[in-house]
Amino acid sequence: MSTCIAADMASTDSGSAWGSVDVQPAALRKLFGAYPTGVAIVTTRGPQGRAIGLTINSFASLSLDPPLVLWSLVQHSPSLSAFQDCSHFAINILASDHEALARRFASSAIADKFADVAVAETPEGVPAIEGAIATLVCAHDHCRQTGDHLLFVGRIVRTAGDGGAPLVFHAGRFTSLDPVS
Structure with a gap:
């Protein structure tokens, strides 16, 4: 028997003594928060041409x-149908100084998230x-519907950007990366 198989068998024999079996949403949210993610705003246009955008870290x-x-x-997102029916969308990866922008596009209390936000129109007709x-x-x-979310796949047709330090979400708060030496 290989040592890998023997080690796997030994770990399953004591499986109940290792880790937690609590996979409830609150426990998972806490665990997922241990994994730092980048922050982006995804944008598109609705059927009447209205700009639509929201903050994501699931990119x-x-x-x-x-x-x-x-x-x-x-x-249950109010923007779900707009993204389901759009032909194009833009993923805007935020800079470390864009926390206020990320919060703005994450808030359901702000009716016009694009008010006073600098945007450019892409040739595909989506705000960037x-x-x-x-x-x-x-x-x-x-x-595709997957659990309580809809998973979107996009084919990249155009890119732009100047680079810089990214905004990061970790342990329930916005942060940034230490500069690379």
Whole structure:
């Protein structure tokens, strides 16, 4: 018997003594908070041309060839249908000094999140947040219901950005990375 298999068998014999079996939302939220994530604002246009945007930290690269990204949105979001039905959306990766912007686009109390926010219109017709360290304009590829969220996959069609230090979310708060020496 290989040592890996023997080690796996030994760990399953005492499985109940290791870790927690509490997988309730509150416990998971706390555990997920231990994983630092970047912060972005995803934007699109609604059916009547209204700019729509929200703060996300569920963004990830999926594939380089073809160039695909993914992000998710809770199924009870008032913006869900706009993103389901859009042809394009933009992922605007926020800079370390954009905490107020991230909070603004995360708040349901702010009716017009774009008021007094500098944006540029992409050739695809979606608003892009000026000053974002990177913007990925994506063609809406597909979406899929997964648990209590809808998972969106976008094919990157255009990029822009000046780089910089990213805004990070960790342990329930916004922070930034230490500069690389």
